[in-house]
Amino acid sequence: MAQIFTASADTRLRAFFLIMLLVVLGVAAFAGGLADSTYVTMVGWFRDQPVPFSHQHHVQGLGIDCRYCHTGVETSAQAGLPATHVCMTCHSQVWTGAPLLALVRQSFASGTPLEWNRVAKVPDYVYFNHSIHVTRGVPCVECHGRIDEMPLTARAQPFQMQWCLSCHRDPAPHLRPPEQVTQMDWSDWERDPQAHKDYGALMVQAYGIEPDKLVQCNTCHR
Amino acid sequence: MSEAVDHPGSQRRAEGSRVTRQIMRIPTRYPGKWVWDLCFLICLCFLVLFLVSVVILFRNGVGVWGNTIPVNWGLAISNYIFFVGIGHAGTLISAMLLLLNEHWRNALNRFAEAMTLVAVICAGLYPILHLGRFWRFYWMAPYPNTMDLWPQFKSPLTWDFFAVLTYLIVSFLFWYIGLVPDLATMRDRAKKRGGQVFYGVLALGWRGSARHWARWNQSYRITAAIAVPLVVSVHSEISLLFAAGPIPGWTSTVFPPYFVLGAAFSGFAVVSMIAVVLRFAFRLEEIVTDRHLDLLGQLLLACGMMTAFGYVAEIFDALYAGEKQDLQTLFDRFTGENAWSYWGAVILNFLPLQLLWWKRMRIFPVTLFLIGLSVTVGMWLERYMLLVTTLYRDYLVSSYGSYAPSFWEWSLFIGMIGGVFLLPFLLFIRFFPAISAFEIKESQFEDQGERQGD
Numbered sequence: 001m002a003q004i005f006t007a008s009a010d011t012r013l014r015a016f017f018l019i020m021l022l023v024v025l026g027v028a029a030f031a032g033g034l035a036d037s038t039y040v041t042m043v044g045w046f047r048d049q050p051v052p053f054s055h056q057h058h059v060q061g062l063g064i065d066c067r068y069c070h071t072g073v074e075t076s077a078q079a080g081l082p083a084t085h086v087c088m089t090c091h092s093q094v095w096t097g098a099p100l101l102a103l104v105r106q107s108f109a110s111g112t113p114l115e116w117n118r119v120a121k122v123p124d125y126v127y128f129n130h131s132i133h134v135t136r137g138v139p140c141v142e143c144h145g146r147i148d149e150m151p152l153t154a155r156a157q158p159f160q161m162q163w164c165l166s167c168h169r170d171p172a173p174h175l176r177p178p179e180q181v182t183q184m185d186w187s188d189w190e191r192d193p194q195a196h197k198d199y200g201a202l203m204v205q206a207y208g209i210e211p212d213k214l215v216q217c218n219t220c221h222r
Numbered sequence: 223m224s225e226a227v228d229h230p231g232s233q234r235r236a237e238g239s240r241v242t243r244q245i246m247r248i249p250t251r252y253p254g255k256w257v258w259d260l261c262f263l264i265c266l267c268f269l270v271l272f273l274v275s276v277v278i279l280f281r282n283g284v285g286v287w288g289n290t291i292p293v294n295w296g297l298a299i300s301n302y303i304f305f306v307g308i309g310h311a312g313t314l315i316s317a318m319l320l321l322l323n324e325h326w327r328n329a330l331n332r333f334a335e336a337m338t339l340v341a342v343i344c345a346g347l348y349p350i351l352h353l354g355r356f357w358r359f360y361w362m363a364p365y366p367n368t369m370d371l372w373p374q375f376k377s378p379l380t381w382d383f384f385a386v387l388t389y390l391i392v393s394f395l396f397w398y399i400g401l402v403p404d405l406a407t408m409r410d411r412a413k414k415r416g417g418q419v420f421y422g423v424l425a426l427g428w429r430g431s432a433r434h435w436a437r438w439n440q441s442y443r444i445t446a447a448i449a450v451p452l453v454v455s456v457h458s459e460i461s462l463l464f465a466a467g468p469i470p471g472w473t474s475t476v477f478p479p480y481f482v483l484g485a486a487f488s489g490f491a492v493v494s495m496i497a498v499v500l501r502f503a504f505r506l507e508e509i510v511t512d513r514h515l516d517l518l519g520q521l522l523l524a525c526g527m528m529t530a531f532g533y534v535a536e537i538f539d540a541l542y543a544g545e546k547q548d549l550q551t552l553f554d555r556f557t558g559e560n561a562w563s564y565w566g567a568v569i570l571n572f573l574p575l576q577l578l579w580w581k582r583m584r585i586f587p588v589t590l591f592l593i594g595l596s597v598t599v600g601m602w603l604e605r606y607m608l609l610v611t612t613l614y615r616d617y618l619v620s621s622y623g624s625y626a627p628s629f630w631e632w633s634l635f636i637g638m639i640g641g642v643f644l645l646p647f648l649l650f651i652r653f654f655p656a657i658s659a660f661e662i663k664e665s666q667f668e669d670q671g672e673r674q675g676d
Contacts, residue, residue: 004409004418010427035368161369 041158047117051103052152059148059184066140066147066182073140077129081116084108119153120144126164127222136207137175141184142167148184168214172200238663241509245404245659246411248504252652257503262648268640275634276351284354286630293613293625298352300605301635303460304488305345305643306386307481307601310453311489312338313393316400317446318453325665326517329510332404332658333500334493335397336650341492342390344642349382351634378462385456392452396445402428403438404655457482464608471551471612474539480532487525487571488601494518494594498587500656509657512585519584519593526575526597533568547617555611559624563607570600 038044058064067073072080084107091101107114120143122128134140140147145156157163167174173196180186189196203209213219252258278286289296312334319327350359362383364373373380406428409421428434458478465477474480497518501510540548555564574596577583584590615622650656 004415004422005427013423013426032366158368161371162367165370 036158036160038158041160042155043158044154044156046150046152046154047119049117049152050114051101053116054151055147055153056149056151073130074134075131077127077131079130084114119155120159122159126220128220134181135178136209137178137181137203138167138171139174139176139181139183139186142174146184164220165215168219169211171209171211171214172204173197175200175203237666241662241666242407242659244506244509245655245657245662246407248651249408249653249655258648258652262645262652265640265645265648268637269642269645270637271633272637272641275630275637278630279351279634280356284352286628288626288628288631290623290625292616292621292623293610295352295609295613296625297606297627297631297635298348299463300602300609301638302345302348302352303481303605304602305341305348306389306456306460307485307605308489308492308598309338309341309345309389309393310457310482310485311491311493312336312341313396313449313453314486314489315493317396317449320446321443321450325669326514328658328661328665329514330493330497330518330657331661332397332400333496333651333656335393335400336647336654336656337492337496338393338489339390339397340643340646340650342386342393343646344638346386346390347638347642349386378459378466381459382463385452385459389452389456392445392449396442396449399438399442399445400658400661401654402426403430403660404658406430407659408655453486454482457485464612469612469616470545470547471540471555472608473548474536476532476535476539480529480535483525483528483532484601484604487522487529488598490518490522490525491594491597491601494522494590495598498591498594500651502587506657509662515587515590516581516584519578519590522593522597523575523578526572526578530572550615551612554615555607558611558615560607560611560614563603564611567600567604567607570596570603572600 034040059066069082069086070079071082071086072078084104087104088108091104095101103114143157147153147156176186176189176196177199180188189199204211287296287298289298312331315327315334316331316338320331350356353359361371362373362380373383402425405421405425409418409425412418412421458481461477461481464472465474494515497510497514501507537552540552555561574593577589577593583593610625614624
């Protein structure tokens with residue numbers, strides 16, 4: 001009777017298992033890398049907008065405060081995108097005929113809001129509240145990055161749960177005086193790190209911030 | 223098995239090859255093929271029913287089931303426990319009796335192990351089906367992730383994930399390692415090229431050399447030694463799923479042994495049923511002898527009586543502690559809206575069982591089969607009773623509720639029995655040696671050797 005298998009069959013079977021093992025490990029490594037990549041987190045990926053609004057120009061160039069447009073940030077869960085009226089407070093006076101702003105004028109005339117593409121976004125099962133963070137002194141730049149250097153807006157942070165938790169576990173070093181939260185380049189404490197440390201510890205005490213409670217599931221998932 | 227005492231070697235060899243022929247003829251030249259085809263077709267229909275129920279469940283969520291807020295476990299979890307429980311008998315017969323050197327196990331172990339494997343697969347599917355967000359099931363595993371999430375190692379639900387996964391892997395390894403020498407026999411007896419390659423690849427180049435046998439013995443016995451404690455740990459852990467919840471009726475300290483013995487009880491019932499059916503279908507009276515049925519009957523009776531002790535201990539516990547809610551739960555079991563599940567379990571589990579005190583009843587296949595069936599249904603009712611009679615009324619009257627399984631729960635369960643439990647088992651019987659030929663030959667040889675003192 002003829003042999004069923006050739007002499008190399010054993011080696012080929014072993015090679016097959018080895019390759020399968022490598023494939024499984026490779027897929028796991030790829031999936032792990034992908035989950036943390038900017039392709040998924042969208043960090044640094046500029047999003048197209050109906051009107052190419054430049055934070056760089058308005059914040060750095062003109063010095064407009066964040067709260068001029070994002071009015072709800074201190075009092076409500078949502079920071080809020082400005083109504084077209086807010087744009088038109090200036091643009092009824094300056095660049096009134098600019099072709100770039102045609103859509104804004106159109107929106108103003110028709111009363112239909114502009115549909116901006118959202119950049120900074122947490123999933124719908126996360127209950128994020130801007131006011132509590134801002135009034136306790138978590139600066140805008142902490143999550144949104146140097147928005148004053150972005151001609152088009154991009155995500156500055158990955159907005160992953162581990163990133164949220166990194167601050168919730170130890171909020172003290174991220175706090176600054178609430179009146180400074182909208183300052184993009186505030187650096188008073190760079191010369192005096194001890195002051196920052198003392199301030200953080202004191203404020204955690206003063207506000208009754210308990211990191212143990214901040215990392216409980218139902219703090220963010222209600 | 224013990225017909226001749228003075229075998230010269232050649233006669234012994236002849237008898238050995240007769241055993242091989244008897245067992246191997248089932249997969250190679252399948253007798254009564256149309257019966258198998260019919261069964262296979264029926265099971266395929268059940269598989270379709272199962273798949274439809276799963277699709278309906280996945281599209282609509284767990285809401286299509288009858289689960290309510292006090293009774294949020296329902297059929298899914300009671301069936302899960304039922305299936306894991308059946309599985310334990312296979313491991314006990316195979317691994318424990320192997321380590322104890324009980325030769326009679328060799329006629330039963332292979333199909334009991336296969337039964338374990340399919341039962342654990344069925345069981346493992348249930349928690350995933352019950353998840354709601356089933357595609358997140360891997361969150362149970364500890365792996366580095368961007369959410370900084372880690373399983374709660376203090377929770378029996380996490381232990382459950384590890385217990386079932388370990389049990390599945392070990393059961394598979396044990397079944398497969400035991401199968402390898404017989405797969406080599408199948409390879410050598412296969413007539414067609416396809417069969418030769420199929421069995422040849424699965425046999426992993428087994429040549430039956432002395433070194434192969436030595437290695438095989440080592441690995442088989444080590445796996446057995448790993449498998450035996452798993453029987454105890456897996457079902458104890460499942461009892462802790464209950465006991466860790468501070469719910470009246472789930473806090474009895476008898477729970478872990480009660481669950482393990484109940485599992486073995488239901489499992490032996492299923493093994494008895496399968497043994498009787500296989501013996502009848504393939505005329506295997508010479509291999510699965512009256513003695514085997516007798517021993518299975520004895521095991522069934524012993525486990526049954528120990529489980530009955532669990533029932534008594536549970537009642538005693540509630541009465542002795544005298545907690546108001548415990549007594550209420552006990553009373554609900556006796557007379558509440560699900561009292562049928564309690565009395566059904568007691569009657570089906572323990573009444574027909576008493577017939578097994580007589581040897582004539584144990585070796586008579588029909589009674590053994592019917593008692594096995596009664597115990598299987600009874601033990602299913604027991605799991606249902608333990609879950610539902612406890613959950614539907616706990617401390618607060620405001621959280622009283624009730625539970626009735628919906629159509630899709632039943633269809634999923636029935637489809638699973640036919641399509642996920644019986645269908646692979648049928649395939650196994652059709653394509654693999656359902657009884658371990660080489661181990662039977664070995665034990666025959668050793669039994670005769672002992673008798674002759676050589």
